[in-house]
Structures are given as C-alpha cells and as structure tokens.
Amino acid sequence: MQSSQPQPIYKLSWPILFTGLALGFLLSFAALSGDEQGRVNVLYLLLVFVFIPLLSIVISIGSLITGKGINLARLTSKLPILSASQSRVLHQLQQKRLDKLWLFMQSQAAALAYAVASMLTFVLLLLVTDINFVWRSTLLDASDLLPMLNTIASPWWFWQAAQPDLALLQATQDSRLTQLTQGALTSDPNTLAFANWWPFVFATLLVYSFFARGVLFLVTRFWLSRQSQQDIQTQLDQQWQQHQRRQPSSPTLSDITHTLPSHLAITNWAGLSDPIKQQLPSQCRQSSELFAGPLASDEQQHQAEQHSGEQLVLVKAWEPPMAELEDYLKTGQGYLLPVNYRQHQLLPPETQHLNEWRRFAAGLNQWRLYLPEQWITTHD
Amino acid sequence: MTDHSLPQFAVVGHPNKGKSSIVSTLSHNDDVVISSQSGTTQTADPITVETLHGRYQLIDTPGFQRPIKVLKWLNEQQVNAHERAAAVAKFVDDPVCQQQFPDEVALLKPIINGAAILYVVDGSRPYGAEYDAEMEILRWTGQPSMALINPIENTDHITEWQNALAQYFKSVRVFNPMKADFDKQVELLKTFAHLNPDWANTLTAITDDLVHKRDEQRDTSIKILARLVDDLCHYQQSQKVLNKAQAKQVQPVLEKRYQHWMKQREQTAIKELLANYAHFQVDIDLDHLDLPPDLFDCSEWFAWGLNKQQLMYAATMTGAVGGAAVDFALAGHSFMLGAIGGGLVGFGSAWFGADKLVDISLKGLPLGGYQACIGPIKNRNFPYVILGRFIFLYQQISQLNHANRTALQFNATDFQDRVATLEKSSQKELHTACERLVKQKPVDDLESVIAFLFD
Numbered sequence: 049m050q051s052s053q054p055q056p057i058y059k060l061s062w063p064i065l066f067t068g069l070a071l072g073f074l075l076s077f078a079a080l081s082g083d084e085q086g087r088v089n090v091l092y093l094l095l096v097f098v099f100i101p102l103l104s105i106v107i108s109i110g111s112l113i114t115g116k117g118i119n120l121a122r123l124t125s126k127l128p129i130l131s132a133s134q135s136r137v138l139h140q141l142q143q144k145r146l147d148k149l150w151l152f153m154q155s156q157a158a159a160l161a162y163a164v165a166s167m168l169t170f171v172l173l174l175l176v177t178d179i180n181f182v183w184r185s186t187l188l189d190a191s192d193l194l195p196m197l198n199t200i201a202s203p204w205w206f207w208q209a210a211q212p213d214l215a216l217l218q219a220t221q222d223s224r225l226t227q228l229t230q231g232a233l234t235s236d237p238n239t240l241a242f243a244n245w246w247p248f249v250f251a252t253l254l255v256y257s258f259f260a261r262g263v264l265f266l267v268t269r270f271w272l273s274r275q276s277q278q279d280i281q282t283q284l285d286q287q288w289q290q291h292q293r294r295q296p297s298s299p300t301l302s303d304i305t306h307t308l309p310s311h312l313a314i315t316n317w318a319g320l321s322d323p324i325k326q327q328l329p330s331q332c333r334q335s336s337e338l339f340a341g342p343l344a345s346d347e348q349q350h351q352a353e354q355h356s357g358e359q360l361v362l363v364k365a366w367e368p369p370m371a372e373l374e375d376y377l378k379t380g381q382g383y384l385l386p387v388n389y390r391q392h393q394l395l396p397p398e399t400q401h402l403n404e405w406r407r408f409a410a411g412l413n414q415w416r417l418y419l420p421e422q423w424i425t426t427h428d
Numbered sequence: 429m430t431d432h433s434l435p436q437f438a439v440v441g442h443p444n445k446g447k448s449s450i451v452s453t454l455s456h457n458d459d460v461v462i463s464s465q466s467g468t469t470q471t472a473d474p475i476t477v478e479t480l481h482g483r484y485q486l487i488d489t490p491g492f493q494r495p496i497k498v499l500k501w502l503n504e505q506q507v508n509a510h511e512r513a514a515a516v517a518k519f520v521d522d523p524v525c526q527q528q529f530p531d532e533v534a535l536l537k538p539i540i541n542g543a544a545i546l547y548v549v550d551g552s553r554p555y556g557a558e559y560d561a562e563m564e565i566l567r568w569t570g571q572p573s574m575a576l577i578n579p580i581e582n583t584d585h586i587t588e589w590q591n592a593l594a595q596y597f598k599s600v601r602v603f604n605p606m607k608a609d610f611d612k613q614v615e616l617l618k619t620f621a622h623l624n625p626d627w628a629n630t631l632t633a634i635t636d637d638l639v640h641k642r643d644e645q646r647d648t649s650i651k652i653l654a655r656l657v658d659d660l661c662h663y664q665q666s667q668k669v670l671n672k673a674q675a676k677q678v679q680p681v682l683e684k685r686y687q688h689w690m691k692q693r694e695q696t697a698i699k700e701l702l703a704n705y706a707h708f709q710v711d712i713d714l715d716h717l718d719l720p721p722d723l724f725d726c727s728e729w730f731a732w733g734l735n736k737q738q739l740m741y742a743a744t745m746t747g748a749v750g751g752a753a754v755d756f757a758l759a760g761h762s763f764m765l766g767a768i769g770g771g772l773v774g775f776g777s778a779w780f781g782a783d784k785l786v787d788i789s790l791k792g793l794p795l796g797g798y799q800a801c802i803g804p805i806k807n808r809n810f811p812y813v814i815l816g817r818f819i820f821l822y823q824q825i826s827q828l829n830h831a832n833r834t835a836l837q838f839n840a841t842d843f844q845d846r847v848a849t850l851e852k853s854s855q856k857e858l859h860t861a862c863e864r865l866v867k868q869k870p871v872d873d874l875e876s877v878i879a880f881l882f883d
Contacts, residue, residue: 132666139662140659142870143658280648280652281652281700284648284699284704285700287703288700288708291708293708294709319557341558342495342496342558343557343558366550366553367442367553368442368444368491370442370491370492370494372494390584
C-alpha cells in the first residue's frame, strides 16, 4: 500500500551527517593544535569532548520531551540541503508526528560523526605531531581538579593508564610565566609526562562522545521504528497485506435440453399445487405422476424410488438442490425442471438460480436439465 | 471443552439463505466465504468477534441437507420431551449418523455444545412445509433460539414467514445482511442478549465497544484524508536537465510520472480506508482504479469540489482575512481597504485561475544545468476536489456491509451541499486551510478542520 512512498525513515541524511563530521574535524583540530610548542590545555579538551557533548545531549533530550525538538538536525534541515526524497520523508514524518524523533535520531548520527571525526583527528595528530597536554588555572590547583577528573574517568575504572593521578596533574601544570623564565619545554625533566594524558583524553572522547551518542542513536532508532509500526497507516498497510483477495470460483455448468421424450413420469418433488402444474407446457403434464420429496409420505416415496423408467422431476427453482434430492436421483434417470413462480404465476427461472441447478446437474450422469422452449430466450 | 460463558450463536438454516452473509455482516469480517453456490460452507466455522471488553462467537454452519431423514431418525428413538435434547446429542455422537448426515451433524454439534440458534430463512420466497422438519429438529435441541427473516430479493412473504416461524421460535426478526446499517446491526446484537441472560453483560459491553470502535474508525478516516490532501497538495516531480530544450523533451515524462504518483497516492488512501473498515474482498480493481472523473479532468472539478460560486466565496473570504490582518496591523488606518482589497484579489484570482492545473517550471542549478519541476497543483479547487472524492468514498465504504461484495460505484456527490451547510466558522476554517494547502504552507491541525465534513 505504501509502494508510492518507499523511502526508509531510517536512512541517514548525508548533509546532516556531513555537518557533524565537519564540525568534529574543525573543532577537534582547533582544540588539539595548541600553541607553537604544541601545548594543549586539557581543560579546553574537556570542554570540547565532555562538556559540549553532554550539554547538547541534555538540551536535545529536553527539547525532544518538552518543546519542538530543537537539535542540530532540525537546524540543518532548515537549510536547502535535503534531497527531494528526504524532504518527502520529513513531510511524511511531520504528518505522523514523528519528525521530532527522526530529527533527534539524525542528530545523534551527526553527533556520532562528530565523535568519529574527533577521534580520527586526535589519533592522527598523536601520530604525526607531539601534543603536549598541560593544564592551567588561576584558581584551581592539582588537588582541586583531581576529584572532578576522577569522576569523569569513573566509567573506565578498569583502564589504569587512562586514570588521572595527582602526580601527573602536578607534573603537567603549566604557566605561561614559567615558559618565559625557564625556557623551552625540552629542557624540562617532566617532558614525557606531558604525553601521558592521551589515554585519558581518548577514553573521554570514546565514552562521552562516541558511546553516549551511539547508545542514544540505537535507542532512538528502536523507538522510531516502534512508533512508526504503531502508526495507523502502517497498521492498515499490514492488515491489507495479510488479507489475500479470493478469486471467484467458476464451476462446471451442464447443458440445458429443450426437448423431452414422449414417455416419462412426472415426479412432483417440489409439491407444486395443481394451478401451477396446469401452467406448465403440455409435455410436462403427462398422465403418469409420482410423488416424492420432503412432502411425500413414506409409501409415495418408496413407490417413486421403485420407478425404473425416465422421470421429469419438478423442483422449486429458487431452492438450492439438497442432498436428499441427490440421494433420490441416484436410483433413477431422466430430467430436472426448475420451476419458478410468483403469486401463483409461472415464470422462467432466474439466471442465478438456474446456474445453481446447472452446476448440480453437471455432477449427475443419468440426469439432464430441461427448460421448455418458451423460456429459451430468457437464458440462451 | 466448551466455554459456556462465551456467547455462541450457531447460524443455521436451509442452504443459500444468507447464513454466511449474516455472519459476515455481524462480525464485520469479509473473509467469510459467501457464494451463490449452495454447499459452500461444509463445516461449522466459528468466527470470533473480539472487542476490548469481551468476545462472542458466530458459527457459520452448513445448510440442512437431509432434514426429513434426520427427523425420522430422531422420531425412531421414541423418547419423551425431556429426553429430546439427549436424543439429538446421541445423533451427533453416532458414527453411522456422522457418516450418513455429515451436514446435520456439523450444524447440530455447536448447538448441543451450548450455542444459541439463529435460524435463517428467505423472506422473499414463500414458506413451504418442507421447512417444518428443520425447525422441528432445532426445537428438539431445547436451545434458546431466534429466527431471522432475510428478505434476499424482496419483502413479499415476510408476514407468511412470521406466522410460520412463530410456531417454533419465540423471537422472529427481519434482518437484511446486505442492507442493514450499523445501528440495525447493533440493535440485533442487543436482542441476542435476551436469548441467554448469562450473556447479557458481555453482549452489552461488546455493543458499547463496537460503537466506540465506529467512532475510532471515523477518526482514522479523517487522519487518512488529512494526510492525503496534504500529500497531494505538496507533491512535486523534478528532474535535472542540461538545457531548456531537454527540459521541454522531458516534460511529458515528468507529467506522466507526476500524474501516476498522484493517482497511486489516492489509491493508497482508498485502500487504507477499505482496510480501516475491514473491507478486503470488495470487488474493486484497485490496480486499475481510475475514479471517474479522472483526477486530472479539470472540467469535472466543479462537480467534485466546490462550484464556481462557492469557490469565489471561499477566495473572497480568505483574501479578506489576509487583508483584515493588514487593517489590524495599521490599527484601522487603512479604513478596511485591506479586507476589501484582499477579498477582491482573492475573488479575481479564483475566477481567472479556476482552470489552471499545474505549473511546469525550470530552475537553474548552482553547479550548472537546470531542474525541470512539475507541481504542485496551484488550482484553488484542487484540495476541495480531493476532499469531495474522498468524502464520497468514505460514505460508501463506511456504510458498506461486509456481506456485500459488489463493486463500488463512483458518482459526484453532495459535497457542495455539505460545505454549504457547515457553520460559517467551520467554512472559514476550511477555506483558510485549503488556501494554505494550495500555497504549500503548513496547516496546523488539518484533521480538526476537516472533521466537520464527516458528520
């Protein structure tokens, strides 16, 4: 049913992803480049790799729950960068009131791209340059900072190399005034300590940018899928798919004969009254009459069943053939005449009734369906 | 093991008297096989109707095939009146009877297990004494029963049947499964409660649920239409081309694709509407459905949407609303010229733009080349046409009984009257919403705006 709109709602939007990726490269490169001596302030990195991602998560979740779902993806989608198919998907999602969730999911994907770009930049710069991690503060000293860093590092408690310690903090505290008085960093005995921050920074990036967004992305995708499945259009589509249309059956129909042999017995199975019988064509009113069927007595029924010659069995055209008639016909041979009447006036049988008798007669070897010539024009 | 607290109704009778039709209509289920061919139902098929607060079963049974012989067998048991039900149970359990009378065994079994009887006859044909045997067999079961007269072709013999049936059944009702509207169906379900007092509470809860579901189906229909009209009014087909000459070449292809999408979208909405009312077997070829008049036949739009006069009124109204906003902004210093001018502009554009269908435009691309675009349709009447066609289908489909599998008919309807009889405030909301749709502006709460059309 949805064949005209096959665009998957889970497809990631490349423009939105690219925005996240570009932001990740730019911000990470700016933060990791440092000064001429390659000094990078760890506190700045925490701002870029912990504070900004956490703040944006809080803002986007808050706006998803309460407001209009303001996030990076929504802002990006305002620009004319979405393809026609993506715009159509967004339009459909707006109708289903799932646009906020979709944009939230796209936003998490963009944040994941941001995290990947940041990690790539970080690893690349670690490989090709000497990043010297330092920290500076006018108000804080190493012992003030340690509890906060320990809290940040608690998710990777098992990775000892990535845990901050007081000695490292004290060794890497920097002052621009010291540089002027003590000269270049290479002469400092603690030079190697400046590189020891990288596992901590990498773990920060991995946990607060990559894993947090990854989990949010998967949860949102699942939620979106669930909400989409519950949408009335999806449900109606599923119902439609579950019901296969039946093809009408085409049963075999017997031929109709319009002539009767000169000698045969008339069996009044339908219990037709005399006024009706008298309206039948003359060949259907022969002298020998049998009485069988639901209204016949046991004796009459038995007598009819013993008849060995051909019979013309009169039945009500509108009543479908029943098994008790079929039982009776098994022992004899001859013709069936479906008789129709209204208000004691004889009428040709109606097509749908006649077809039912033709279907019945098609399964009988010894019997043929008879219709007087007067009624031919109606059905032939 | 039979659950006696579950209301069960065995629908029995002569072959081809509409038993399956009654089951289909009352259960709102068109999966029940209905055929003019007798003997289509060969086993007793229970159809469970389940709602939020209860469920009941309708059992579609084979027709009587050898009632005379069965009654003879029962009479041969020579039992007293209080043993008759036991004799029927014996008949059902007898292996020889199961072989000789499979249809009667199949239809009597659920009754012996506690189902109430709904005996169906055709009120358009005369009563015949051959029916007495069936009714007598059913009387032997001692189960609560009701007779339903189904006037298949006409109502000529209803009185005759009522007199005959009253001899065997306490309750006799006329019920046409092809035509009975929803209220009549609910009314009949309510009378079933009288057959067994233990089932009364369940059946009352079920009928209440069905009424509630009916309202939900209406709300869903509104949602389907809101999405349809929104989609059709926004859709655009485009293709990148190298130059203006190529744009001209692709124009027919674009037009074809555009029309195909629009028609497909409308057909999807119709399928959704059918599924909403659980009509899956309606005789309608949805793959080739092309509603007459064609969606793109502008000359017919005045039959389906608004007429020219109404369209002028709508345009004047929405134009005046826009102008009035200017007056308001100027704190009345425009002497209401904004409202009057806006109204006149709206009137004029509606008159001169009435036959305008769809624009084909060519946009230059920043990296070179062009984009040939077709759509969206800017004609003011277009949203009304979509609304009118859908409302007409909604009326048909929502009223269609599940036993009725005949093809749907498509004709212009009273949509214009429907709009004309709306309250002024509702008309204004509708016209404003349609104006916004034509201009591809978002419409807040379109569903509530069009809901009035479904009353």
